[in-house]
Amino acid sequence: MRHTISLLVxxxxxxxxxxxxxxxxxxxxxxxxxxxxxLDPTISYMTIVVEAQDxxxxxxxxxxxxxxxxxxxxxxxxxxxxxxxxxILLKIGYAVKDKQKLDELFKKYVGKIIQVxxxxxxxxxxGDQSQIGQLLxxxxxxxxxxxxxTGRLAITN
Amino acid sequence: MxxxxxxxxxxxxxxxxxxxxxxxxxxxxxxxxxYDFDIKFILTRHEQGAAHxxxxxxxxxxxxxxxxxxSGPGATNLVTGIANAYMDSIPMVAITGQVGTHxxxxxxxxxxxxxxxxxxxxxxxxxxxxxxxxxxxxxxxxYIASSGRPGPVLIDIPLDIQRAxxxxxxxxxxxxxxxxxTYSGHPGxxxxxxxxxxxxxxxxxxxxxxxITSGGHLELKALAEKIQAPxxxxxxxxxxxxxxxxxxxxxxxxxxxxxxxxxxMEADLIIAVGARFDDRVTGRLDNFAPDAKVIHxxxxxxxxxxxxxxxxxxxxxxxxxIGELISQIKKLPDTVAWLKMIEGWRKKHPLTxxxxxxxxxxxxxxxxxxxxxxxxxxICTEVGQSQMWACQWYKYLTPRTWISSGGxxxxxxGFPAAIGAKLGCPGKEVFNIAGDGSIQMNIQELATxxxxxxxxxxxxxxxxxxxxxxxxxxxxxxxxxxYTPITSPDFVKLAQSYGAVGLRVSKKSEVIKxxxxxxxxxxxxxVDFRIEPEENVWxxxxxxxxxxxxxxxxx
Numbered sequence: 001m002r003h004t005i006s007l008l009v010x011x012x013x014x015x016x017x018x019x020x021x022x023x024x025x026x027x028x029x030x031x032x033x034x035x036x037x038x039l040d041p042t043i044s045y046m047t048i049v050v051e052a053q054d055x056x057x058x059x060x061x062x063x064x065x066x067x068x069x070x071x072x073x074x075x076x077x078x079x080x081x082x083x084x085x086x087x088i089l090l091k092i093g094y095a096v097k098d099k100q101k102l103d104e105l106f107k108k109y110v111g112k113i114i115q116v117x118x119x120x121x122x123x124x125x126x127g128d129q130s131q132i133g134q135l136l137x138x139x140x141x142x143x144x145x146x147x148x149x150t151g152r153l154a155i156t157n
Numbered sequence: 158m159x160x161x162x163x164x165x166x167x168x169x170x171x172x173x174x175x176x177x178x179x180x181x182x183x184x185x186x187x188x189x190x191x192y193d194f195d196i197k198f199i200l201t202r203h204e205q206g207a208a209h210x211x212x213x214x215x216x217x218x219x220x221x222x223x224x225x226x227x228s229g230p231g232a233t234n235l236v237t238g239i240a241n242a243y244m245d246s247i248p249m250v251a252i253t254g255q256v257g258t259h260x261x262x263x264x265x266x267x268x269x270x271x272x273x274x275x276x277x278x279x280x281x282x283x284x285x286x287x288x289x290x291x292x293x294x295x296x297x298x299x300y301i302a303s304s305g306r307p308g309p310v311l312i313d314i315p316l317d318i319q320r321a322x323x324x325x326x327x328x329x330x331x332x333x334x335x336x337x338x339t340y341s342g343h344p345g346x347x348x349x350x351x352x353x354x355x356x357x358x359x360x361x362x363x364x365x366x367x368x369i370t371s372g373g374h375l376e377l378k379a380l381a382e383k384i385q386a387p388x389x390x391x392x393x394x395x396x397x398x399x400x401x402x403x404x405x406x407x408x409x410x411x412x413x414x415x416x417x418x419x420x421x422m423e424a425d426l427i428i429a430v431g432a433r434f435d436d437r438v439t440g441r442l443d444n445f446a447p448d449a450k451v452i453h454x455x456x457x458x459x460x461x462x463x464x465x466x467x468x469x470x471x472x473x474x475x476x477x478x479i480g481e482l483i484s485q486i487k488k489l490p491d492t493v494a495w496l497k498m499i500e501g502w503r504k505k506h507p508l509t510x511x512x513x514x515x516x517x518x519x520x521x522x523x524x525x526x527x528x529x530x531x532x533x534x535x536i537c538t539e540v541g542q543s544q545m546w547a548c549q550w551y552k553y554l555t556p557r558t559w560i561s562s563g564g565x566x567x568x569x570x571g572f573p574a575a576i577g578a579k580l581g582c583p584g585k586e587v588f589n590i591a592g593d594g595s596i597q598m599n600i601q602e603l604a605t606x607x608x609x610x611x612x613x614x615x616x617x618x619x620x621x622x623x624x625x626x627x628x629x630x631x632x633x634x635x636x637x638x639x640y641t642p643i644t645s646p647d648f649v650k651l652a653q654s655y656g657a658v659g660l661r662v663s664k665k666s667e668v669i670k671x672x673x674x675x676x677x678x679x680x681x682x683x684v685d686f687r688i689e690p691e692e693n694v695w696x697x698x699x700x701x702x703x704x705x706x707x708x709x710x711x712x
Contacts, residue, residue, distance in 0.1 A: 010335060014272065014284070021276055063459035069281040069301060072335040 002031065003058055004049050004077040004084060004154050010070040011037060011044040019071070022064050023050060026057055032086075032151030043072065047084075047154050077154050084154040087126050088136075093143035094121035102142075109135045120145065160288045161186035161319040164252070165194050167295040170327045171250075173223050175199060175214065175580055177207035181227020182267060183254030186319035199580065199609055202601035204231050206573040208238020209599065212247050213574025216560045217535055218581035219372070221248045221303050228254045229267030232313075233274065237567060239309045240278040244564025245393060246366060248307035250298050251275075255315040258286055271313050280308030288321035293328050300331040305338030306457040307370060338456065342473035342481060350428075350452045350469045351485035357426035357450075359495045360386040363409065363438075366393030366563070367431010367455060369556045373476030374398065377430065380479050385492045387499055389417040391432050392548060395559040400532065400552030406499065407508070410438040411698045412545040415506030418696075418704040420499050421446050429453045431475040434464040435564070440704035454478050506696070506709060508549050515664045516689045519543060519618045523550035525669050526588065526616070529676065534586040535560060535578045539571040539595030541625035543618040545694040547590040569598025575613040576605055586614070586676060593619040593645045603655040606681040614675045615683045617648055620690045628693050632708070652683035663687045 009015050016035065023030050032049040052058040058076075065074045077084070094116055102123075106112055111125030125135050129152070136144070158166070164187060168176070175197040180188045191198050201207040204226040211222030222242075226235050232253040242249045256265040272282045281301050283294050291314070298310040354360060368377055368390075374397050381388045381404050388398045389409040398405055406417035421427065427449045432438070439445040445465060453460075453467040454475055461470040471478055510520040523546055526534075532554035538544040538561040553559045560578055562570040575589040589596075596617050606613060618624075627641040649659030658680050662671040668686070675682040695710030 014276075017273070018276060025277055060459065060463060067457070067459055069333065069336045 001052060001078075002049055003052055004047065004082070004152060005062065005065070006075045006077065006154055007046040007048070007065065008038070008072040009044050009046060010072070011042050012070060015044070015070045018068050019046070019048075019065065022061055022068075026061065028052060028057070028061070032149070034151040034153050047152055049152050075156065077156070080156060082154050082156050084128055084152050085126055086129070086132055086152050087124065087150045088132060089148045090123045090125075090139065090144055091120050091146040092123055092139055093145065094119055098142060105135070105138055111135065158322065158325040159186065159319065160291050160314065160321050160323075161190045163288070163291050163323070163325050164295065164314065164319070165190050165196060166325055167292050167327060168223065169196060171295065171299040172220065174220075176223045176225050177201055177210040177214070177577065178225030179204050179207055179227070179231060181231045181254065183228035183256060183316050184225065184231075184319070186316070187225065187254065199576070199605065201573065201576075202604045203599065204234030205238050205569065206576075206599050206602045206605065208235045208249075208251065209241065209567075209570050209573035210577035210580075211249050211251075212238060212242045212570075213537060213560055213577030214581040215242070215247050215249055215577070216574070217557055217578035219557065220581070221250055221299055222577060223250050223252065225252045226254070227267065228256055228271070229269045231267075232271040233269055236274060236278065239275055239311065241562050241565045241567045241570060242309040243278045243280065245562065246307050246370060247309065248302040249309040250302050251309060251311040253311060253313050254319070255284070255313045257317040258315045259317070261315065272311065275311045278309070279311050282311040282313065284313045285315070285318050288318050288323045291318065292326055296328045296331050297333065300333075301336065305336075339472050340456075340474040340477055342454065342471040342478035344481070346469055346471045347478060347481050347485055350471060351482055351487070353426060353450060353452060353469060354384055354428065354482075354486055355488040355490055357490045358492070359424045360384060360426040360428060360490060360492065361420050361424040362386050362388045362428045362430065363391070363421065363432055364388060364394045364397050364430045365391040365432025367475045368394055368397035371431065371456075371474050371476040372556070373430070373474075373479050374556050376476050376479035376483065378402070380483050383483055384486065384490055385496065386428070386490075387420055387496065389413070389421065391435070391438055392561070393563045394432065395548060396553035396556045399554050401554065406503075408548050410435075410704060411440070411700075412548065412694050412696070413704070414508055414549070415696050415707055415709060416499060416502035418698070418707060419502045419506070421449075422703070422705040423498070424449045427451045429455070430479065431455060433460040436464070438704075439464060440698050440702050440706075444703040510692075512665070513689060515666065517662065517665050517668060517686055519546045519686075519688045519692060520550045521665065522616065522618070522668055522672075522686055522688070523547060523590070525672055527551050529669070529672055530586060532558065534558065534588055535575075535582060536588050536590060537561065537571045537575040537578055538590040539592055540566045540568045541592050541595060541623070542628065542692075542694050543590050543592045543595070543624070545625070546618075549694075568595040572596060572599050572613075572615060573602050575615070576602060576611050579611050579613050589613060589615045591615055591617045592624055593617055593621065594623040594643050596648075597645065600651070603652065603657055603681065607656040611681065612679055613681055615681070617683060617685050618688050619645065619648070619685050620688050620692065622690060625694070627691070631691070631693070632697075633699070648683050648685040652681070657681040657683060659683045659685065661685045661687070
């Protein structure tokens with residue numbers, strides 16, 4: 001099962017390595033990770049998505065995260081109501097005739113064409129996990145040449 | 158003031174009396190300051206010895222042990238000692254030199270990423286990149302090391318920071334917004350625990366190292382006596398409950414007493430205090446104490462429900478919580494029948510061994526040592542059979558008289574730890590119970606003892622084997638003694654060549670005399686006891702078995 005965990009941490013060098021180490025030491029791969037400063041520049045916010053088969057190990061990781069000196073709070077969103085979003089950037093195949101189809105698509109999903117160069121368009125989109133999944137599927141008919149994603153951001157509601 | 162001086166002034170403010178360490182290129186400014194600074198420095202002969210000595214000092218005194226080493230190999234040599242302290246929750250501050258900040262990451266001479274290497278084996282670590290942060294960092298390190306669940310903290314100080322100049326300001330208070338250990342237990346949970354205790358019929362107290370750390374041994378005694386519950390301790394908890402008390406069952410687990418293990422398995426309530434249900438304690442988990450409800454008191458929330466399900470978790474300081482708990486227990490459980498049952502097990506399955514002519518049995522040495530010292534000594538150990546016999550056959554009456562590597566099981570720990578313990582408690586007789594294998598892992602510290610007139614007694618249980626591994630090979634690998642027969646130097650001559658005293662004992666009849674003699678000599682003594690070569694540690698729970706499925710050996 002995929003778990004989304006958010007952390008408020010001291011904005012210092014080495015903190016990310018400590019956190020990543022708790023996952024890697026148990027053989028757990030971090031599926032996505034988003035880190036940035038908060039309104040308080042001494043504090044960073046992290047959203048971590050991790051695939052965990054064993055709930056007990058995940059509980060242990062959560063407790064260990066809480067134990068790290070530089071970690072201020074830990075929230076596991078798995079059992080909490082929350083809103084999550086991800087931003088993606090793609091390069092897709094493009095011809096003038098595609099414009100209408102894409103505009104249609106971006107009425108349904110939050111996204112837009114940012115730039116067109118020769119036969120390639122750069123597209124951005126925002127959505128939750130299922131929206132992004134559906135959009136990627138829809139865009140595949142244009143030929144996805146490149147894809148980058150921010151990883152999930154999550155916030156409690 | 159330069160960084161190196163700030164370091165020493167800060168250590169002094171933090172109450173440090175002794176530093177164990179070894180000089181090197183990247184700590185030269187610190188050693189230059191140490192030259193005429195009023196703080197005791199013990200030069201070990203290996204950095205690992207310094208780390209273990211700081212650990213032993215900490216275990217013996219309850220204070221924060223301090224070790225100091227240079228960058229690169231100096232620091233990596235500390236690693237085993239730091240990991241050892243981490244596993245046993247021992248407060249320690251390790252200080253390492255680092256190459257200059259402009260060289261970090263350049264593969265400079267004697268450079269290693271020490272904060273990276275020690276990240277998973279420290280409670281926290283610091284790389285100081287600005288001399289203005291140095292004093293505060295040291296204050297924080299001592300606070301973190303000694304509060305909550307204690308542990309080692311490493312401070313890596315680059316060479317240019319040691320030389321840089323700034324005003325020395327010692328922070329009187331440390332405040333970390335992200336680190337607030339919980340000390341007092343939840344009152345509601347304590348009430349619930351008290352009710353559960355009142356209704357128990359077969360309660361047992363299972364106490365671990367948290368009793369020693371919190372200083373809650375008197376509260377533990379009061380609780381056990383009030384509710385008339387038997388007490389077993391973990392390896393780390395030895396000394397936390399008086400070893401001669403009639404409610405004491407000895408240690409539990411893999412080499413615990415049969416009666417402690419039976420009692421845990423038959424209990425209807427386990428009151429776990431400052432213990433973590435380690436695999437050496439629980440044996441097969443799904444069959445551990447099947448009828449028992451569990452109250453778990455621990456300062457570390459991550460220890461709770463890690464291995465066994467817990468009915469009433471109480472996070473906080475063991476001493477505080479037991480004190481509260483005692484006052485909350487209104488109705489006392491009736492344990493008369495239960496204690497009788499336990500006495501039956503105690504009679505039926507006592508700890509035992511058989512003499513064999515004039516051969517020296519290791520258990521016999523420990524029994525005699527107990528008779529001679531009456532518990533008024535500090536017993537350090539190495540790791541393996543000799544260590545397990547020391548758990549079983551010596552009685553620890555008070556906290557901090559038992560010093561041994563638990564979680565990590567580090568051979569080579571005991572001797573340097575004994576040095577640390579003796580420096581911390583100069584008035585106490587300090588013994589190191591060693592095997593002929595383990596003692597050779599940090600034997601160079603003989604020079605440290607002699608040079609500093611540190612008077613410790615090393616009792617080598619010399620059986621010509623790496624005994625514990627040999628025992629497993631005997632029992633589980635068809636006696637194929639693969640690389641466990643071990644040769645040793647002449648320990649008597651070796652001790653003499655260092656300027657210490659060596660004694661050899663080959664007959665049972667000489668044991669008492671030799672112990673008495675060793676205790677009279679005002680020098681470090683190595684006693685080479687030639688013991689029964691293939692003596693085993695009994696009882697033993699084979700790995701992965703329920704803890705009442707013991708092999709009881711030849712009793």
